[in-house]
Amino acid sequence: MADRAVTPVVGKTLEVGILVLYVALVSSVLFGGVVPEYRSAAGAEIGDRTLATATDAVEAAVVEPTRPGVDVSGERRVTVELPSTIRGAAYEIRSTRTADGTGSTLVLEHPSSAIGGRSSVALPGGVEPVEGEWRSGSELIVVVTFGSSGNVEVRLT
Amino acid sequence: MRGQANLTAVAVALVVLSGLTVGTVFVAESALIGASRETDDSRLATSLSNRLLAGDAPTTIRPGVLSERRFTNLSGSRVDSLVPGVATAAVAVRLDGETVFQRGEPAAGARVTRATLLGRTEHRTTSIDLAELRETTLPHRTDSVSLDVSTGPNTTLRTVRMNDRVVLHNDSGLDGEADIESSTRDPTRLAFETVVTNASSTENDTDDAPAVSAGPAPTGSVVVRYGYLVQNGATLEVVVDV
Numbered sequence: 001m002a003d004r005a006v007t008p009v010v011g012k013t014l015e016v017g018i019l020v021l022y023v024a025l026v027s028s029v030l031f032g033g034v035v036p037e038y039r040s041a042a043g044a045e046i047g048d049r050t051l052a053t054a055t056d057a058v059e060a061a062v063v064e065p066t067r068p069g070v071d072v073s074g075e076r077r078v079t080v081e082l083p084s085t086i087r088g089a090a091y092e093i094r095s096t097r098t099a100d101g102t103g104s105t106l107v108l109e110h111p112s113s114a115i116g117g118r119s120s121v122a123l124p125g126g127v128e129p130v131e132g133e134w135r136s137g138s139e140l141i142v143v144v145t146f147g148s149s150g151n152v153e154v155r156l157t
Numbered sequence: 158m159r160g161q162a163n164l165t166a167v168a169v170a171l172v173v174l175s176g177l178t179v180g181t182v183f184v185a186e187s188a189l190i191g192a193s194r195e196t197d198d199s200r201l202a203t204s205l206s207n208r209l210l211a212g213d214a215p216t217t218i219r220p221g222v223l224s225e226r227r228f229t230n231l232s233g234s235r236v237d238s239l240v241p242g243v244a245t246a247a248v249a250v251r252l253d254g255e256t257v258f259q260r261g262e263p264a265a266g267a268r269v270t271r272a273t274l275l276g277r278t279e280h281r282t283t284s285i286d287l288a289e290l291r292e293t294t295l296p297h298r299t300d301s302v303s304l305d306v307s308t309g310p311n312t313t314l315r316t317v318r319m320n321d322r323v324v325l326h327n328d329s330g331l332d333g334e335a336d337i338e339s340s341t342r343d344p345t346r347l348a349f350e351t352v353v354t355n356a357s358s359t360e361n362d363t364d365d366a367p368a369v370s371a372g373p374a375p376t377g378s379v380v381v382r383y384g385y386l387v388q389n390g391a392t393l394e395v396v397v398d399v
Contacts, residue, residue: 011163011164012163014164015163015164015167018164018167018171019167019171022171022174026174026175026178030178034182038185038189041189042189045192045193048196048197049196051196052196052197052199052200055200055204056200056203056204059204059207060207063207063211098241103241119197119200119242120240120241120242122204122205122207122208122239122240122241122242124208124211124213124214125213125238126213
């Protein structure tokens with residue numbers, strides 16, 4: 001008779017124990033494997049979009065103010081809005097020359113190995129390759145200099 | 158017995174919960190795959206359409222106006238030089254639905270449609286008989302005019318004015334061919350100031366009025382040749398599939 005009173009308590013304790021173990025197991029599986037993987041995948045998508053936005057901004061800044069017969073010289077500065085961090089970390093966008101030396105490529109560098117990318121910049125013929133780099137979080141500016149001899153330089157600061 | 162029954166309920170609940178968790182992870186996975194946006198396709202398609210319509214591009218007459226002659230001869234090397242990233246992708250460029258250039262099968266790629274203008278240059282030649290007319294307004298706006306002057310033996314063409322501005326002047330007479338620049342901002346009005354040399358008198362016309370003297374009429378002709386731009390609306394479509 002005394003044993004009968006113990007069984008419900010043991011039963012409930014067992015239930016609670018099993019439930020706690022189960023929650024701990026599921027949490028560890030999710031946060032250990034599934035969630036970081038999804039964060040990286042989402043970060044990779046955002047990285048691609050950021051690089052595409054940066055490339056579009058550089059191409060749009062270089063559009064020359066053309067009027068037939070008029071030479072324009074001066075400097076144009078365009079501020080670009082990019083996210084300050086991707087997946088919680090700051091990143092850099094660097095400009096490099098293509099293999100043949102005439103074109104420009106923007107490279108996204110990020111501490112996480114899943115996030116990164118390269119994109120080629122389509123510039124008009126007389127424009128020198130892009131120089132400079134951007135660090136996220138600060139003010140990102142494209143500086144386009146139209147020289148008096150007709151050459152155009154593009155710099156990222 | 159009650160403890161065992163509750164344990165069964167707990168086990169069933171845990172199985173249901175696990176099933177729900179796995180199902181949710183699958184849904185999240187498919188959502189993430191569906192969210193992959195193929196950013197390169199749309200970026201390259203936008204870049205190519207911008208570069209095709211840019212003022213400095215070899216395919217345009219001026220920004221936003223495609224040259225009919227040069228655009229319909231679009232080649233792969235021209236497309237690749239405009240946007241280097243497209244060299245390894247399938248590309249299709251269409252104007253009003255007709256394919257101008259295609260490489261590969263870009264059906265699954267990003268498409269950009271732009272409303273644009275297709276332009277071509279038409280030429281017109283008119284001849285002005287100086288005996289009848291010494292002023293004319295060209296029916297089309299143009300930015301360059303070619304003149305071919307041949308005056309008669311008793312006439313000297315001293316000055317040619319365009320929109321009241323002197324563009325050609327020679328006191329001993331203009332003869333032959335000349336090219337003058339005009340502007341498409343205003344209609345082009347040409348005025349020819351002649352001097353007729355009389356056998357009896359050397360009466361000169363004043364410089365600020367065309368010759369309406371009582372003497373004999375000037376002889377000769379001026380052939381005016383000019384080119385003007387004809388523009389029609391068109392739709393440019395660019396499809397890129399990396």
